[in-house]
Amino acid sequence: MIILFYIAGAIAVISTAAVIVQTNIVHALLYLILSLLAVAVVFYVLGAPFAAALEAIVYAGAILVLFLFVIMMLNLGQHTRDQERSWLNARMFVAPAIMSALLLGQFLNVMSQIDQDMAIARVGVMEVSALLFGPYVLAVELASILLLAGLVSAYHLAKK
Amino acid sequence: MLELIWLLPTFPLLGFLALVLTGGTLPKQIAGPIGTGSIGLSFAVAALIAIEFIGSGEDFFVYEAWTWMSVGDFNPGFTFYLDGLSTVMMLVITGVGFLIHLYATGYMADDPSFARFFSYMNLFVAAMLMLVLGDNLVLLYLGWEGVGLCSYLLIGFWYTNPANGYAARKAFVVTRVGDTSMAIGLFLLFAQLGTLNIQDLMHAAEGEWEVGSGYAVAAALLLLGGAAGKSAQLPLQTWLPDAMAGPTPISALIHAATMVTAGVYLIARTHILFELAPSVQLLVAWIGLATLLISGFTAMTQSDIKRVLAYSTVSQIGYMFLGLGVGAWSASVFHLMTHAFFKALLFLASGTVILSLHHEQNIFKMGALRKALPVSFASFLIGSLALTAFPFTSGYFSKDEILLGALAVEGVGTWLWLGGVIGAFFTGIYTFRLFFIVFFGESNVEHHVDKEVGGWHMNGPLIILMILALVGGFIHVPVEAVFSHGEAHDEHHVSGLIHGIMIAVPLIGIGISYLFFMSKTFSVEKLMSSGLAQSLHKFWLGGWGFDTLYNALLVNPFLFLARINRKDLVDSFYALIVTLSQVANGMIVRTQTGSLRWYALTLVGGLVIIVTLGVLL
Amino acid sequence: METIPVEHGLILAGILFCLGLIGVLTRRNIVFVLMSLEVMLNASGLAFIVAATRWGHAEGQVMFLMILTLAAAEVAVGLGLIIQMFRRYQTVDISALSEMKG
Numbered sequence: 001m002i003i004l005f006y007i008a009g010a011i012a013v014i015s016t017a018a019v020i021v022q023t024n025i026v027h028a029l030l031y032l033i034l035s036l037l038a039v040a041v042v043f044y045v046l047g048a049p050f051a052a053a054l055e056a057i058v059y060a061g062a063i064l065v066l067f068l069f070v071i072m073m074l075n076l077g078q079h080t081r082d083q084e085r086s087w088l089n090a091r092m093f094v095a096p097a098i099m100s101a102l103l104l105g106q107f108l109n110v111m112s113q114i115d116q117d118m119a120i121a122r123v124g125v126m127e128v129s130a131l132l133f134g135p136y137v138l139a140v141e142l143a144s145i146l147l148l149a150g151l152v153s154a155y156h157l158a159k160k
Numbered sequence: 161m162l163e164l165i166w167l168l169p170t171f172p173l174l175g176f177l178a179l180v181l182t183g184g185t186l187p188k189q190i191a192g193p194i195g196t197g198s199i200g201l202s203f204a205v206a207a208l209i210a211i212e213f214i215g216s217g218e219d220f221f222v223y224e225a226w227t228w229m230s231v232g233d234f235n236p237g238f239t240f241y242l243d244g245l246s247t248v249m250m251l252v253i254t255g256v257g258f259l260i261h262l263y264a265t266g267y268m269a270d271d272p273s274f275a276r277f278f279s280y281m282n283l284f285v286a287a288m289l290m291l292v293l294g295d296n297l298v299l300l301y302l303g304w305e306g307v308g309l310c311s312y313l314l315i316g317f318w319y320t321n322p323a324n325g326y327a328a329r330k331a332f333v334v335t336r337v338g339d340t341s342m343a344i345g346l347f348l349l350f351a352q353l354g355t356l357n358i359q360d361l362m363h364a365a366e367g368e369w370e371v372g373s374g375y376a377v378a379a380a381l382l383l384l385g386g387a388a389g390k391s392a393q394l395p396l397q398t399w400l401p402d403a404m405a406g407p408t409p410i411s412a413l414i415h416a417a418t419m420v421t422a423g424v425y426l427i428a429r430t431h432i433l434f435e436l437a438p439s440v441q442l443l444v445a446w447i448g449l450a451t452l453l454i455s456g457f458t459a460m461t462q463s464d465i466k467r468v469l470a471y472s473t474v475s476q477i478g479y480m481f482l483g484l485g486v487g488a489w490s491a492s493v494f495h496l497m498t499h500a501f502f503k504a505l506l507f508l509a510s511g512t513v514i515l516s517l518h519h520e521q522n523i524f525k526m527g528a529l530r531k532a533l534p535v536s537f538a539s540f541l542i543g544s545l546a547l548t549a550f551p552f553t554s555g556y557f558s559k560d561e562i563l564l565g566a567l568a569v570e571g572v573g574t575w576l577w578l579g580g581v582i583g584a585f586f587t588g589i590y591t592f593r594l595f596f597i598v599f600f601g602e603s604n605v606e607h608h609v610d611k612e613v614g615g616w617h618m619n620g621p622l623i624i625l626m627i628l629a630l631v632g633g634f635i636h637v638p639v640e641a642v643f644s645h646g647e648a649h650d651e652h653h654v655s656g657l658i659h660g661i662m663i664a665v666p667l668i669g670i671g672i673s674y675l676f677f678m679s680k681t682f683s684v685e686k687l688m689s690s691g692l693a694q695s696l697h698k699f700w701l702g703g704w705g706f707d708t709l710y711n712a713l714l715v716n717p718f719l720f721l722a723r724i725n726r727k728d729l730v731d732s733f734y735a736l737i738v739t740l741s742q743v744a745n746g747m748i749v750r751t752q753t754g755s756l757r758w759y760a761l762t763l764v765g766g767l768v769i770i771v772t773l774g775v776l777l
Numbered sequence: 778m779e780t781i782p783v784e785h786g787l788i789l790a791g792i793l794f795c796l797g798l799i800g801v802l803t804r805r806n807i808v809f810v811l812m813s814l815e816v817m818l819n820a821s822g823l824a825f826i827v828a829a830t831r832w833g834h835a836e837g838q839v840m841f842l843m844i845l846t847l848a849a850a851e852v853a854v855g856l857g858l859i860i861q862m863f864r865r866y867q868t869v870d871i872s873a874l875s876e877m878k879g
Contacts, residue, residue: 020800096802100795117780118831127835150850157857754878
């Protein structure tokens, strides 16, 4: 089981790296879906099946599909591939890579000082729902309002 | 009745307010009576007060209107102090002032800014009354500054002509130098003696300072500076001739009868201080003598009718200073009063002449006017006789007393007396030069004179002043109590020769003037033909070069400095701040590229920095 | 009971986050930027789940749900904006959005 964690983690990292260097946008999107599914596996291994399901269904299934719709609508497909290739060169990666490396380095530095283990205990749907309908019901309502706002603005912005 | 003394400056002040708050728009039928009536009321009250005061035989009377300020031990009040000296001054100011105001209603009748003129005049009289009636030096200084302000406003009354503005500024700045000196003197007196109430001050000074002590000399010298500025004596006499740019009634009121006598009043008021500093008192006499001789010479060369009278005023005040300097206090005050009469008379008469000739002021464009302008002729005759101290005119008595007082001083007294006599000689010459050129000889008038400008407004005051100039010498000035222990007692047992010389010298001057300008026995042109005469004439005409000297010494360097500082050195420091912030802005603005990627990059860069700091610290 | 060191989970989240960051800064196509942004959000969600496992509570999953909702709304609005931008500028180049200069 623990092995699964590391394998899925490696897949997630590799496919995310693939996303950011792709020139074909649809391919990048597919790699992203792969990455998200790998992360869903990680969630499951960590004992959060509900989160895994949500990740797969909502994130990979709804959000990225939405992305796909828009990409299709904008007709960003094959013919922009050359444009993408021209924009993406190694020189562009220098500064972001340096900064990310710095950030990651500090993060690793801090993390290495933690020396705790986590026990994989299964926290099921029941516990999560109990919380959602219990202490965090207000958060749920606010989330729905947020979604409503997103809905209205998306409709308005995408209108002709 | 004496308590009504507070009404004296109040009436003119109310008149000023009434005329000013209506924005100078009142028609002259209303503004004239307001302006003149207020002074008339003041005069009436002053006369009643004077009668009661003199009749009561008291030495002085104090009336406190209210406390001005109260700071620790220093509490000057709006307190009026009435004694013989202030009685004389207040009667002269309100009386002669009333006559001049009445004259001005006629003189300024065609002027559009009639109400503004009377508002300034009323303010002036109010301030002058404060000056002479105040019992502490702070109130006196208030009046001092007030008359200075009104002098500026009135000299530059016709402000649309920039030359008038220049003359007004010159007067203000020069008297300012004197005012500053006086203010420092007040500071010194207060710091040393702890009070500015005049009577207390005099007693304290007598008690604490010995004769000739440093403080006394310093204080007296500083007060002398202020007096010399206001009274146009050496070295601050340059402003008075240029002040003739103002309308003639104010030349009469301010620059003949009242404001320029403020300096004389100041010295007379603080005479104990001057007695404690005999060197300064002698300096007063020398200043007076020098001024009267210098301006006497200058007056002989002038061609503007008002400038002759202006230099004559400077000269006569020199006589008053001479009298103060030798300790003849009541003689000086007496001369002040008689001078107010005959000088106001002369100025007002010259105003009539100027107006009748349609604003012509050059005497060489006048001549043979005695038939055309009878009232002016008579006024000028009487005024000139009084000015030259013709026997039994008012001027004769007062000038004589001063000269006798000068003679009584040991040592230099003879020189002072001699100087005064020479001055009288020249007074005779220039006064009657003016008289003969204007009223006799051939007519050089360009425009024909129809008739004399007059009316009871203008002729009435002239007639009254004529009477006063003739009989004023018999008025007794009730100032013995004021100067009782400082008086140079007039037990003059002088020989008849001295008296004879003093009578004869002006007459000789008149005679010489007659020979030159009337009968033309001697020719002015021949006298002027030599190069020496030409250069002397030019030198005296320019006021002995004082204006040029001050220009070169003070005005031009100041203008030069102002010019090189045109960019304003101090301001450039603040401009530097502006420039610096603009440069910084220019540098920072370059980060606002508008490019979204650049913003994202800087965002992440900032994040990295903060995280680094968080980790390190 | 099997255990995983906490820092491994968090390191995974950190790596994914930094990869997403690189993607945001590097790409010029705005759709790619948005995708990288999603990667970052996902990484932070992972961090929350790791924390939930560490403490054994369900609150972490609740938080993850909130983050998910947020990401959904954000993507909706973001894509709407992208459509607007495409209509206006006829390109998805991010350099076209540079009018706020100076």
